[in-house]
Amino acid sequence: MTAPALAWNDSFATGVPEIDEQHMILVHTLNEASVRLANDASLESLERITQDLLSYALYHFETEEQLMHTYGYPEDSSADAAQHLEQHRAFSAKVVQVREGIKQGTPVAPEDLLGFLNGWLVNHILNTDKKLGAFIAARRGTA
Numbered sequence: 001m002t003a004p005a006l007a008w009n010d011s012f013a014t015g016v017p018e019i020d021e022q023h024m025i026l027v028h029t030l031n032e033a034s035v036r037l038a039n040d041a042s043l044e045s046l047e048r049i050t051q052d053l054l055s056y057a058l059y060h061f062e063t064e065e066q067l068m069h070t071y072g073y074p075e076d077s078s079a080d081a082a083q084h085l086e087q088h089r090a091f092s093a094k095v096v097q098v099r100e101g102i103k104q105g106t107p108v109a110p111e112d113l114l115g116f117l118n119g120w121l122v123n124h125i126l127n128t129d130k131k132l133g134a135f136i137a138a139r140r141g142t143a
């Protein structure tokens with residue numbers, strides 16, 4: 001009933017060590033959530049899992065957005081930067097919406113939640129974070 005575990009692989013690497021480190025923590029957190037929800041999909045469990053996930057995601061987005069600012073990403077690539085921020089905002093809004101449902105006693109199905117989270121993370125890393133990573137690595141001269 002739960003989504004298959006997400007495995008880290010080298011295609012996720014962005015070339016920016018601090019971003020990759022946080023992505024590995026996110027992958028680990030999602031896998032842990034999958035195991036926990038398989039054993040306990042109560043409202044309390046969903047509440048705690050989405051709370052922990054949202055706070056780590058917000059912290060992570062802040063890290064990336066700070067890096068964008070530091071390296072002048074919005075100035076250099078304004079459309080990509082705007083789209084990147086928009087994806088972060090949409091993710092946060094979706095998780096907040098899921099949490100509203102949990103609080104009102106109409107929780108999302110765990111497999112739908114995990115499917116969304118895993119799908120979003122993989123798509124965002126591969127298509128959006130890697131673009132940012134390549135830009136930062138080029139600026140740092142580590143590309």
Ligand SMILES: [Fe+2]
Pocket residue numbers: 064084088124128129
């Ligand atoms: Fe991102």
